[in-house]
Amino acid sequence: MAFLEFRKFVFFDTQNNIDNGKIAECIQDTNVKVATSGKGHVVLCDVTGWAHLISHSWQITSFKAYELTISLAQQLPHDPYLVTVGDDEAGVNPLIKVWDWSRSDRHGNPTLARVSRAVPSHMRPTPATALAVHENKNLLAVGFQDGSVSLFRGEIARQRSGKMRTLPDSGNSPITGLAFKGADKLFVVSRASISVVWLTSERCVTLDEKGAAPLCSVLSDKHGLTVAHDDAIYCYTTEGRGPCYALEGEKVRLDWFRSYLIITTNETPYKTAASTSTAPAPKSHHVTILDIQNKFIVYSKSFDEIDAVLTEWGCFYILTKKKEIIYLKEKDLQSKLTLLFKKNLYDVAIRIASSQHYDVEGLTEIYKQYGDHLYSKGDLKGAIEQYVKTIGWLETSYVIRKYLESRHLEPLIQYLEELHKKGYATEDHTTLLLTCYVKIDQHDHQGKLKDFINSKDKSIDFDVDVAIKVVRQVSIDDALSLAANHKRHDWYLTMMIENKKDFAKALDYIEDLEFEDADNYMKKYGHRLMQHVPEESTKFLKLLCTDYKPRSKPLVDESSLSGGFRQPDRSHPDDYIHIFLSNSERLIEFLEHMTQNNKECSKLVYDALIEHYIHVWAKSPQNKKKEYEEKVVRILRDPEANYDKDHMLIICQMLEFQAGVLFLYEENKLWRAQVALHLRNGDFESALAVCRRRGEMCPRLWLDVLWAPAPPHCLPELLNVIAKDKLLSPILVIDCLTSTPKYTLGDVRKYLTDVLKAESDVITREQQLSSKYREESERMKEQTTALQNNPIVFQSSRCAFRACNKPLELPTVHFFCQHSFHQYCFQTYSECEAECPLCAGARRRPDEPQHTAEALHHRLHHDHDP
Numbered sequence: 001m002a003f004l005e006f007r008k009f010v011f012f013d014t015q016n017n018i019d020n021g022k023i024a025e026c027i028q029d030t031n032v033k034v035a036t037s038g039k040g041h042v043v044l045c046d047v048t049g050w051a052h053l054i055s056h057s058w059q060i061t062s063f064k065a066y067e068l069t070i071s072l073a074q075q076l077p078h079d080p081y082l083v084t085v086g087d088d089e090a091g092v093n094p095l096i097k098v099w100d101w102s103r104s105d106r107h108g109n110p111t112l113a114r115v116s117r118a119v120p121s122h123m124r125p126t127p128a129t130a131l132a133v134h135e136n137k138n139l140l141a142v143g144f145q146d147g148s149v150s151l152f153r154g155e156i157a158r159q160r161s162g163k164m165r166t167l168p169d170s171g172n173s174p175i176t177g178l179a180f181k182g183a184d185k186l187f188v189v190s191r192a193s194i195s196v197v198w199l200t201s202e203r204c205v206t207l208d209e210k211g212a213a214p215l216c217s218v219l220s221d222k223h224g225l226t227v228a229h230d231d232a233i234y235c236y237t238t239e240g241r242g243p244c245y246a247l248e249g250e251k252v253r254l255d256w257f258r259s260y261l262i263i264t265t266n267e268t269p270y271k272t273a274a275s276t277s278t279a280p281a282p283k284s285h286h287v288t289i290l291d292i293q294n295k296f297i298v299y300s301k302s303f304d305e306i307d308a309v310l311t312e313w314g315c316f317y318i319l320t321k322k323k324e325i326i327y328l329k330e331k332d333l334q335s336k337l338t339l340l341f342k343k344n345l346y347d348v349a350i351r352i353a354s355s356q357h358y359d360v361e362g363l364t365e366i367y368k369q370y371g372d373h374l375y376s377k378g379d380l381k382g383a384i385e386q387y388v389k390t391i392g393w394l395e396t397s398y399v400i401r402k403y404l405e406s407r408h409l410e411p412l413i414q415y416l417e418e419l420h421k422k423g424y425a426t427e428d429h430t431t432l433l434l435t436c437y438v439k440i441d442q443h444d445h446q447g448k449l450k451d452f453i454n455s456k457d458k459s460i461d462f463d464v465d466v467a468i469k470v471v472r473q474v475s476i477d478d479a480l481s482l483a484a485n486h487k488r489h490d491w492y493l494t495m496m497i498e499n500k501k502d503f504a505k506a507l508d509y510i511e512d513l514e515f516e517d518a519d520n521y522m523k524k525y526g527h528r529l530m531q532h533v534p535e536e537s538t539k540f541l542k543l544l545c546t547d548y549k550p551r552s553k554p555l556v557d558e559s560s561l562s563g564g565f566r567q568p569d570r571s572h573p574d575d576y577i578h579i580f581l582s583n584s585e586r587l588i589e590f591l592e593h594m595t596q597n598n599k600e601c602s603k604l605v606y607d608a609l610i611e612h613y614i615h616v617w618a619k620s621p622q623n624k625k626k627e628y629e630e631k632v633v634r635i636l637r638d639p640e641a642n643y644d645k646d647h648m649l650i651i652c653q654m655l656e657f658q659a660g661v662l663f664l665y666e667e668n669k670l671w672r673a674q675v676a677l678h679l680r681n682g683d684f685e686s687a688l689a690v691c692r693r694r695g696e697m698c699p700r701l702w703l704d705v706l707w708a709p710a711p712p713h714c715l716p717e718l719l720n721v722i723a724k725d726k727l728l729s730p731i732l733v734i735d736c737l738t739s740t741p742k743y744t745l746g747d748v749r750k751y752l753t754d755v756l757k758a759e760s761d762v763i764t765r766e767q768q769l770s771s772k773y774r775e776e777s778e779r780m781k782e783q784t785t786a787l788q789n790n791p792i793v794f795q796s797s798r799c800a801f802r803a804c805n806k807p808l809e810l811p812t813v814h815f816f817c818q819h820s821f822h823q824y825c826f827q828t829y830s831e832c833e834a835e836c837p838l839c840a841g842a843r844r845r846p847d848e849p850q851h852t853a854e855a856l857h858h859r860l861h862h863d864h865d866p
Contacts, residue, residue, distance in 0.1 A: 034072060187225045257311045346366060530579045679708045
């Protein structure tokens with residue numbers, strides 16, 4: 001790339017005599033041999049062996065470093081060490097001296113920390129031509145006139161520290177430059193070649209067979225080694241030669257300042273034809289400052305002959321042969337940008353601002369101005385490229401309004417697409433983008449809307465719901481495609497059902513969904529699907545409520561193959577019963593499937609199935625009724641059927657399904673209601689059958705049949721049970737019988753005969769008991785009178801207790817019943833002091849019949865029908 005292709009700007013201002021002549025006063029007539037800087041100081045070394053240490057305030061400290069001259073010098077950037085190479089005597093190898101100017105000796109000069117001899121490979125006295133010191137203070141390299149390079153390892157500020165080695169011979173050409181690249185590589189520049197030495201293995205690799213003059217090589221920050229030749233500037237890395245920049249002219253020196261390459265070239269004096277003077281024209285140098293990163297020439301000017309280029313304190317100075325210090329002050333970023341804005345060089349401004357890490361808001365403003373400039377020139381596409389870069393900072397309405405007014409939709413579409421890609425789009429932006437697509441498709445037939453809908457990459461992030469809403473107004477098919485691509489199931493089904501009326505395809509779509517989605521959408525759309533595709537919907541609901549798997553998935557999954565158990569996905573059939581209300585036939589089919597495959601169905605399922613069975617039974621012809629009646633009874637009799645008996649009883653009663661009513665009466669122990677139903681139907685035999693089966697637990701059943709009234713042929717059995725169990729008094733039975741005209745005396749003759757005979761037997765037995773009790777009462781009165789008036793003789797001679805039976809001895813206890821006891825025996829064995837133990841025991845016999853009142857209470861507590 002030639003420099004002619006580089007844009008030229010003036011980003012530096014010059015200021016002469018910045019030091020007020022202090023350096024010229026200090027150096028006077030001598031010439032500066034070498035200049036270096038670092039650690040906040042500039043060091044100038046002259047040909048007489050003096051070194052001048054200059055501070056930021058231009059205070060100069062001078063000291064005699066060598067007796068003869070100083071050849072090379074390098075100031076460490078972060079340490080107060082100055083390394084110099086020079087001669088104290090002629091005809092010997094030069095000396096390496098390390099100065100510590102942070103400490104002073106007794107004469108006020110910097111402390112000399114180390115002195116060592118710079119020895120080339122052949123040990124003969126040879127001038128040193130190049131010097132490099134590593135920032136870590138442990139590596140020092142010296143190049144010589146004979147092409148050899150010596151490397152010192154060890155701390156440079158300590159005497160007798162480290163060892164000196166001669167690096168591999170890179171030729172006989174004088175060394176003109178050395179530079180460390182890290183701690184393991186060393187660039188070596190000679191007059192004849194450029195090479196790199198790997199310090200770990202001391203392997204030398206030649207990068208170029210073309211060398212460079214002294215001071216014409218410099219180590220840049222990111223571009224490796226930069227070398228100046230007469231025809232061009234070359235860049236090198238440790239791997240080889242990189243880019244080059246064509247620049248004719250004799251190069252004097254190269255320097256690096258921040259990100260700028262400073263090139264100093266000789267300027268050929270211009271001679272006029274009229275000039276007759278033979279005196280040499282004054283020598284001058286031309287300085288070019290190149291921004292390699294951005295490919296700009298940021299400064300270019302000629303000066304008097306230059307002795308040194310100084311870079312320190314964040315500034316850039318030129319020392320001329322006349323000992324004048326010229327300060328090149330870099331313009332601040334805002335000044336640079338203002339200069340570029342005036343020339344409408346917004347692209348350059350953006351590159352410079354980006355390279356100097358300008359803040360985002362500032363960059364956005366530049367992009368905006370650049371976009372406005374291009375828009376005003378009519379470059380709408382170029383302008384939109386700049387506006388795109390402002391997304392996230394610049395108000396979107398500013399850009400959109402411009403392009404809506406100009407009616408240029410393609411750039412606007414590009415901007416809106418970028419808004420979506422970067423996630424800053426709102427619903428309005430999505431709506432506008434799709435509207436633009438529609439308009440372009442109508443006029444240019446580009447199919448952008450279809451491309452947008454069918455794009456598989458997710459680079460454009462937009463609100464899918466809004467997009468579907470907009471596209472739906474234009475093309476239902478495109479909206480369906482968009483909903484399917486982005487798995488917006490609700491939108492897809494809504495459009496398929498409401499707009500397309502394709503219910504079969506909607507159901508087909510649901511069959512591919514996961515269980516949760518399929519369940520939700522069948523609850524939402526199941527009623528309409530059942531109305532239009534009942535058979536397919538019923539079939540799908542059977543699967544959904546049994547063991548659902550999406551149709552798109554394999555029937556056998558990996559967990560089943562590996563022996564694991566998968567809990568089946570199933571919906572609750574209760575949630576879908578309501579969608580069958582207009583189709584009892586499909587509901588029965590669905591519920592039958594559920595009860596057959598899952599015995600643990602809820603009461604609602606069984607109740608609905610039984611109820612719809614009965615509804616169908618009620619509407620069926622006579623020859624079909626038996627079939628549904630058997631189905632209902634089969635479910636009612638099934639012990640595993642989980643139905644609500646009370647609810648089913650009400651349904652059976654409402655729809656007059658007597659088989660179910662009779663069964664549920666039996667299950668709920670409503671035997672009287674069961675008998676009443678038979679009696680209403682005139683089925684006295686069935687009523688008597690219930691009485692025979694349940695009469696012992698509910699004797700009132702017989703009376704219900706009697707009061708019906710029962711037909712004459714049933715009376716013998718009824719009257720027999722009533723008389724035997726004494727369910728009703730004979731007078732009430734006769735009263736009941738007389739109220740029915742159809743009964744004759746012959747029908748009840750046997751009952752009346754038995755009743756009268758039984759009453760006669762009772763009267764006879766009662767009279768006998770009365771005579772017996774009267775006789776006993778007379779006898780007891782006579783005994784009482786005898787006890788009150790006549791003396792009683794106790795003649796017992798032995799104790800009445802069988803356990804004792806010994807002759808009586810005083811004290812004794814006598815009773816009127818003629819039983820006598822020892823007082824000791826009576827007190828020991830008697831349970832009551834006022835009663836004879838023997839007589840009391842006889843009265844309390846275990847087989848004594850229970851009192852009538854006690855027997856009544858016992859029956860009331862324990863009888864089934866008190």
